[in-house]
Amino acid sequence: MSEPTDYLALQTIGWPWPGGPELPDWQALFEQFPQARPGRVIEQHRTGYIVSDAPEAAIKTESPPEWQRPRFPSHERAAVGDWVLLEGIKIVALLPRRTAIKRGAAGEHYHQQVIAANIDTVFIVCGLDADFNPRRIERYLLLVGGGGAQPVVVLTKADQTEYSQDALDVLEELAAQDIPLLAINGRDPASASALLPWLGAGRTVVLVGSSGAGKSTLTNTLLGEERMKTADVRVNDSRGRHTTTHRALIPLPAGACLIDTPGMRELKPTGEEALSEGGFSDVEALSAQCRFRDCAHQREPGCAIRAAIDDGTLDEERLLNYFKLKEEVAAAAAKLAVRQAQQAIERKHVGKGAQWRPGGKGGRR
Structure with a gap:
């Protein structure tokens, strides 16, 4: 027993x-x-x-x-x-799984890759150096949105710039959707303590972001010891050297569990994402206000999105990224539908095979 x-x-x-x-x-x-x-x-x-x-x-x-x-x-x-x-x-x-963060795997054939499972919060880590990229943050938010975990945008290396507040202002459209935004010094325990509300006992947090964003440095600070290997980034582009080589779950002194991940260069949608849950709820809400249901948001009369661009309440680069991601999600969804149809046929053939075998006794030749 x-x-x-x-x-x-x-x-x-x-x-x-x-x-x-x-x-x-x-x-x-x-x-x-x-x-x-x-x-x-x-x-x-x-x-x-x-x-x-x-x-x-x-x-x-x-x-x-x-x-x-x-x-x-x-x-x-x-x-x-x-x-x-x-x-x-x-x-x-x-x-x-209660929750998960996934991405489409590289290659022509449709595959999904699970980055982490049963997580409560995703820290989307972005450095306040050449790593800062609002469009990539939006792509991460899209992948996180449908998985059931709460996204938190963590801007690291705040000690290396005078423009932390400017970066936060650039992301104000995300803050308006109640997505937490924090600028911290990942090497300073006092600064990193701003993350403690998401690190309670029994909670699980995953760090995602590009190589060199400061994930391993932040992990060491939260652990209170130098356990994760770190390296300086390249001066010309602030890219790191993949010091984290595999995903690992680490208990923290605060009681939570932290999953550190290697930097990801390719962030493909799976086709299961909803842009309204992935940092674009404001754009989707504006789209619903357009005069025509099939509005392409170009020069149509009564386009609420173009009106928001004109009055400065919606950033045009963000809108272009929305269009791009929407196309990628639609393309991935089409591949997913084909894959699911193939699996249904395979299961049907397996079920028939349990009853008879082609060319065998009692079967067809």
Whole structure:
């Protein structure tokens, strides 16, 4: 008989409830695997996973055989932050995700990549040097918006510039949508303490941003020790050197869990995003006020978006980025629909194959 699970202890690695599982689909899997114990993926490598089932525990695990098949969807495998059920060192089930941040994987074929799972907050980290890019921040907000986590824009390196307030002013249209914006010195614990409201016990936060934005430096400050490797950025473009090589979940002294991630150069939508939830709710609201429902927001009479551009309440570069991202989401959604149709056909053929085999006894030749 397995030992009872100490859920209070598991809260130190982000277990969301003081007792057992409270979601029905989680409870169903616990009943299906009564001898299994919950654990959380704290590291993801090409060759497997490191899972923690207790504070400071780290277990090299064996993944289910189906996860190792080449055609198995990568987003259906475990990612850092996922909760799994373990029997010994074997993962026997992946508990459904409460939230996630995903992106479209590189390449022509449609794939999704899970950046982190079961997160409460996403810190979108951007340096106040040559790394500062409002359009990239908007792209991150789009990816975060549909995943269920709260985005917080964190502008680091505030000690290296006199223009922190100017940068915040540039992003005022995001602040108007109740998206928190903070400018901090990531090396200074007092400055970084502005993030503590999102770092309470049992909470999970993921850091995302380009290489050199200051994610690892901020992680070290929040940890109170130099655990993550850091390096100086290039002077000419403020780009970093990918000091973080893999995603890892780290408990913080404040009680939360922090997931540090490598810098991401490509941020493709999955096709599941909604621009109204991804930092463009104001643009979507304006679009609904246009005189014509099929308004292209060019020179049509009664266009509320063009009126906002003319009176200076909407930034034109932001509008152009909205159009660009809208096209990318639509293109990804079309690929997703094709992929889902292919999977439905494959499942149908597998179901028929369970009843008869082409060319076999009783089958067609």
